[in-house]
Amino acid sequence: MMINMVQALNQAMRQEMERDDRVIILGEDVGVDGGVFRLTEGLLEQFGRERVIDTPLAESAIIGTSIGLAVAGLRPVAEIQFMGFIYLAMNQIISHAARLRNRSRGRYTVPLVVRTPYGAGIRALEHHSESTEALFCHIPGLKVVVPSTPADAKGLLIASIRDEDPVIFLEPTKLYRAGRQEVPEDPYEIPLGKAKITREGEDLTIVAWGAMMPIVERAAEQVEKEGVFPEVIDLRTLAPMDRETILSSVARTGRLLIVHEAPKTCGLGAEIAAHVSEKAIFSLEAPILRVTAPDITVPLAKGEDYYYPNPGLVVRAIKKIMEQ
Amino acid sequence: MLENFNPLKGEMLQILSETGEVRRDLEPQLSPAHLRKIYGLMVTTRIADLKALKLQRQGRLGTFAPSLGHEACQVGSAFCLSKEDWVFPYFRDLGTYLTLGFPLKNFFLYWMGNEEALRIPEGLNIFTISIPVGSHLPHAVGCALALKYQHRPSAVVAYFGDGATSEGDFHEALNFAGVFRTPNVFICFNNQYAISTPVRSQTASLNIAMKAAAYGLQGLLVDGNDVLAMAVATREALNKARSGGGSTLIEALTYRLGNHTTSDDASRYRTETEVEEWRKKDPIDRFKAYLKSKDLWDEAFESRIQQEAEEETNQAVAEAEGAPPPEPEDLFIHTFAGLTPELEDQLSALKNRVREDER
Numbered sequence: 001m002m003i004n005m006v007q008a009l010n011q012a013m014r015q016e017m018e019r020d021d022r023v024i025i026l027g028e029d030v031g032v033d034g035g036v037f038r039l040t041e042g043l044l045e046q047f048g049r050e051r052v053i054d055t056p057l058a059e060s061a062i063i064g065t066s067i068g069l070a071v072a073g074l075r076p077v078a079e080i081q082f083m084g085f086i087y088l089a090m091n092q093i094i095s096h097a098a099r100l101r102n103r104s105r106g107r108y109t110v111p112l113v114v115r116t117p118y119g120a121g122i123r124a125l126e127h128h129s130e131s132t133e134a135l136f137c138h139i140p141g142l143k144v145v146v147p148s149t150p151a152d153a154k155g156l157l158i159a160s161i162r163d164e165d166p167v168i169f170l171e172p173t174k175l176y177r178a179g180r181q182e183v184p185e186d187p188y189e190i191p192l193g194k195a196k197i198t199r200e201g202e203d204l205t206i207v208a209w210g211a212m213m214p215i216v217e218r219a220a221e222q223v224e225k226e227g228v229f230p231e232v233i234d235l236r237t238l239a240p241m242d243r244e245t246i247l248s249s250v251a252r253t254g255r256l257l258i259v260h261e262a263p264k265t266c267g268l269g270a271e272i273a274a275h276v277s278e279k280a281i282f283s284l285e286a287p288i289l290r291v292t293a294p295d296i297t298v299p300l301a302k303g304e305d306y307y308y309p310n311p312g313l314v315v316r317a318i319k320k321i322m323e324q
Numbered sequence: 325m326l327e328n329f330n331p332l333k334g335e336m337l338q339i340l341s342e343t344g345e346v347r348r349d350l351e352p353q354l355s356p357a358h359l360r361k362i363y364g365l366m367v368t369t370r371i372a373d374l375k376a377l378k379l380q381r382q383g384r385l386g387t388f389a390p391s392l393g394h395e396a397c398q399v400g401s402a403f404c405l406s407k408e409d410w411v412f413p414y415f416r417d418l419g420t421y422l423t424l425g426f427p428l429k430n431f432f433l434y435w436m437g438n439e440e441a442l443r444i445p446e447g448l449n450i451f452t453i454s455i456p457v458g459s460h461l462p463h464a465v466g467c468a469l470a471l472k473y474q475h476r477p478s479a480v481v482a483y484f485g486d487g488a489t490s491e492g493d494f495h496e497a498l499n500f501a502g503v504f505r506t507p508n509v510f511i512c513f514n515n516q517y518a519i520s521t522p523v524r525s526q527t528a529s530l531n532i533a534m535k536a537a538a539y540g541l542q543g544l545l546v547d548g549n550d551v552l553a554m555a556v557a558t559r560e561a562l563n564k565a566r567s568g569g570g571s572t573l574i575e576a577l578t579y580r581l582g583n584h585t586t587s588d589d590a591s592r593y594r595t596e597t598e599v600e601e602w603r604k605k606d607p608i609d610r611f612k613a614y615l616k617s618k619d620l621w622d623e624a625f626e627s628r629i630q631q632e633a634e635e636e637t638n639q640a641v642a643e644a645e646g647a648p649p650p651e652p653e654d655l656f657i658h659t660f661a662g663l664t665p666e667l668e669d670q671l672s673a674l675k676n677r678v679r680e681d682e683r
Contacts, residue, residue, distance in 0.1 A: 024473070050473055056503055061462045061496035068466020071451070072410070074473065076466075091493075095456050096463070102658040104452045105443035109661070140659050164661040193664065240664035 002180040008150035009039055009115075009171065012157040013077060015187040017047050020075065023161060026053040027062055027079030036081055037117060037176055059088035063114065067096050070110045077161060080116040083170065084127025089114075090135075097166040098141030113160045118146070118170035119211045119261055120293075121308050123301040128173075130298065131210075131262040136168045137239040137271070143167040143192055144238040148213035150181040152236060155190030163192060172211035195242035197249070201229035204255035204286075204321055207246055207272055209235040212259045212309065219314035228322055230257075238268055246272060247280050254285035255321050259314055264292040286324030291317045325350070326560055326572065331533035331543045336577065337557055338547040342605050344613050352556050356620050362403055362551060363615055366395040366608050368633040369419035372428060373582075375637045376418075376435060380586045384645070388435040391418040393549075393581035396607030397513050398483075399423050400554025401576070404562055405481060410449040410471070412464040412482040416513070416580075417453075420483060426450055428636060432644035440647065440654070457518075458488030461497035461510065468506035468571075479507045479565035481558075487518025489532050498573065502539035507565035509558065510573045513548060515580035520593035536573035548576030549607040552614070579605070652678060 003011070017023045025040055025047075031054035034041030044052040055062050059080055066076040080086045086093075097110045120129035136144045145160055145167055147153035153171070160167040198213070199220055208216045213234050220230045231249050235241065250256050256276055258269035269290040276288060291314055293307050329335040339347045354362075373392055379385035391398065398419025405411065405424065413420055421431055425448060434441035434453065442452045451467075454460035464482035471478050488494050489512060501508045512532050516523050529535055536543025542564070546557045554576060561572035579602035583590045590599075615621035656663060656671045663671065 053504075056496075056499055058496040058499065060493055061465070061500050064459065064462020064493060064497070065466035065469060065500055068463035068468070069470045070466075071463065072467045072470030072474075074470050091456060091459055092462065095459060096454070100452065101660070103439065103442055105439055105654075106658050107442075107444050107446075108452065143660075240660075240666060243666060 001183055001185055003150055003183050004177050004180050005147070005150045005153045005171070006037060006039055006176045008154040008183050009157055010041060011183070012154045012161070012187070013040065014043060014046065016158055016161045017043065017051065019187065022073065022075045023077065024051045024053065024069065024074055025077050025079070026055050026066065028055060028057055028081050030054060030079050035079060037173070039115070040079070059085050060092050063089040063092040063097065066112050067092060067100070067110055070112045071100070071108045075111050075161060077113045077115060080114060082128045083116045083118045083130040083132065086114070086116055093142070093166070093168070094139050098139050101165065102141065109164055110166045111164050112166045113157070113169050114166070115169045115171060117173040117176070119172045119174055120298050120304060121174040121211060121261070123304060126300060131260070133170055133238055134262060134266060134268045137268055141165065142239060144170065145192060145236065146170045146172065146210040146238060147236065148172065148175060148210055148234050151183045152190055152196070154183055155188050156192070156236060158187055159189040159192050162189065167192070170210065174211040175214070178214070190236070192237045193240045193242055195236055195245040196234045197231060197245070198234050199230065199232040201231040202253055203229045204257060204318065205231050205233060205246070205249040205253045206257045206259060207233045207235060208259040209238060210261070212261055215309060215311050216259050216314055218311040219318060222311065222315050223318050228318060230318060241272070243275055246276065250276055250280050251283045254283055256284070256288045257291065257317055257321055258288070259291045259309060261293055261309055263295045264290060265295050267292055286321045289317050289321055326542050326544050326557070326564070329544055331531055331545045331575070332537060334530055334545070336545040336547055337553045338550050339552040339556065340550045340610050340614050342610065344617070346614065350556060352552055356618070359615060359618070359620055360625070362399055363611055363621070364629050364632070365399045365403070365419065365423050366551065366611065367629050368636060369395045369399060369422055370608060371630070371633040372422070372431065372637045372640070373418055375641065376432065377582070377586065379432070379641065385432065385435050386437050387585050387587050389416045389585045390582035391416055393579050393602065393607070394513055394515065395419050396551035396611065397511070397548035397554050397576035397578050400551035401481070401511055401558040404555055404559040406478070407447070408449070408476065408478040409562065410451065410464070410467050410478065410480040412451040412460045412467070412480065413453060414460065414484050414488070415453050415455055416485065417483055421450070424448060424450055428640035429643040432641050433647055436644055438647060438650065440650065458484055458491035458493045461488070461493050462500065464508055465497045465500045465504070465506055468501070468508045469504055472506060477566045479509055479562045481509045481511060483511050483513065485518060486512060486514040486516065486523045486526055486532060487521065488512070489535065490526050498536070498539040498541060498571070501571040502541050505570045507568070508571035509561040509565055510571065511558070512573065512575045513578055514575050515578050517580055517584070517590070517594070519584045519588060531575060533573055533575035541570065542572045543575070544572060545575045545577065548578030549605050549610060551607060551611050
């Protein structure tokens with residue numbers, strides 16, 4: 001079926017709720033309204049108010065309550081309306097969701113998915129364009145997932161719901177309705193922790209995720225016309241990261257470019273670059289480069305283009321690496 | 325009965341007065357065996373608590389939050405719980421653990437610094453200790469929501485101090501409990517200090533119990549040094565919760581006779597005269613007088629109880645001190661359900677480090 005990412009994610013939740021009555025959804029406006037982006041549309045009608053819960057406006061309690069639900073044997077899928085509001089729940093995520101398995105030596109676990117729209121490029125209000133994935137990747141005990149296509153979104157969300165540990169599931173808002181794709185009707189899992197090589201090439205490796213994927217793809221198409229063949233890796237799961245796929249690609253290409261829309265300093269690109277430096281510096285024929293947003297607050301609509309990486313910026317970075 | 329004491333008017337439930345009078349109309353009909361059991365738990369709590377303090381001073385136990393003065397509110401409330409109910413404790417809850425059957429060995433082991441202590445034995449629905457103040461209250465609400473969803477007629481009790489009521493999570497949790505009509509019992513031990521901050525600097529409310537009204541919940545102010553009042557209040561709130569009547573906020577008015585933790589010096593912020601006034605309201609002495617009046621207490625009983633508590637405590641300390649320290653694996657394997665490749669690498673690096681350090 002040709003569907004977009006919103007429909008794919010909706011299908012994933014619907015099918016998991018049909019399969020397992022421990023799966024419940026909670027968040028602001030997820031029920032009657034079907035979510036502000038309509039991700040949960042139709043679920044209240046199908047599963048009722050006990051399983052699709054419109055909560056009061058309180059992010060910390062949404063996550064805190066979800067932790068209690070999970071400990072008592074349910075599998076909550078919590079929606080935070082925008083990533084810019086997830087900080088109100090940071091204590092619950094970092095101090096409890098991520099640690100309970102360890103704190104209780106495995107007696108209590110938190111099979112929780114926290115879904116939230118993520119990323120810029122949509123001309124939004126302040127706090128509606130955040131891409132602070134690195135904050136979560138830094139925390140032991142959290143998994144962080146970012147899909148870039150409808151088919152991946154479905155399989156990754158199903159795998160996240162079935163996972164035994166808390167997953168921060170970041171949905172690139174810009175890609176929600178960016179295009180349709182053939183998505184298998186039956187439920188399927190895409191394993192967490194596995195990257196995908198979306199384009200094979202031998203000249204350099206480009207690592208990206210989420211809404212940077214179409215931008216990287218456009219840049220790759222352009223440089224291929226000029227005889228440069230990048231290998232493109234969609235990381236898909238940011239934590240735990242598929243370090244093996246990156247290293248084996250770099251071993252072949254000898255060059256690495258990392259593209260993320262988050263600010264540069266301490267972004268996930270820094271960890272990827274450091275890891276490749278530690279493990280494979282002698283495979284490298286050129287310095288590792290990063291294309292990122294600058295270390296500034298995400299601008300409002302009028303200034304957003306200065307912030308957001310575009311294909312031209314990626315093309316120029318590729319050429320710079322290839323000159324070495 | 326809960327509604328007969330209106331916290332908005334400052335009314336407080338008390339059954340055993342400080343001067344020994346008993347409210348016969350409210351007195352619970354507990355068997356002599358149960359009354360003596362409660363007394364024994366209170367005495368064991370005190371003995372184990374003082375032992376922990378001593379061990380800390382000797383360097384055999386780390387920073388520790390003493391329960392001295394909390395014996396009635398801890399034991400009295402926990403005594404009413406059934407095995408199917410859930411408990412979300414805070415970090416000053418020794419009497420609660422003891423009453424629920426949490427191994428005393430684990431209590432010592434926890435404060436000695438070994439995570440193994442919070443591997444709660446199967447069959448005990450006790451949640452792990454939560455250190456960030458008040459942040460476990462939403463967990464208790466989520467757990468209660470799950471019980472409701474699973475159609476289990478059980479209740480969920482959460483314990484916390486007066487300082488926690490200033491946290492956002494307290495407000496959010498009680499609000500959720502009201503909106504979703506969950507089977508919760510929130511028990512605040514108002515021991516009048518959050519480290520050095522007195523409760524009058526914590527809130528401008530007349531009392532903490534009255535805050536329940538703002539969330540559409542029942543609130544009840546209870547004399548927290550009166551073990552019978554605590555038992556009656558908790559039992560009633562539990563029954564209400566289990567039968568679908570919603571949540572209750574119980575404020576147990578008590579006093580922390582010891583320091584906040586072993587790292588604190590309470591003489592910096594309160595007078596000895598004030599502490600002395602509260603020593604006169606000692607919860608154990610008050611209950612002892614009640615047992616005496618019922619011919620359930622004599623010197624022989626006291627010395628037997630004391631001896632048993634000492635033995636149990638010493639045994640637990642010996643077991644805790646004899647527990648092996650964690651292995652490197654123990655620190656890694658509970659991060660996720662399985663080790664990630666990166667964690668495997670880091671674990672093997674740690675093992676190498678241990679070998680190198682030992683050389």
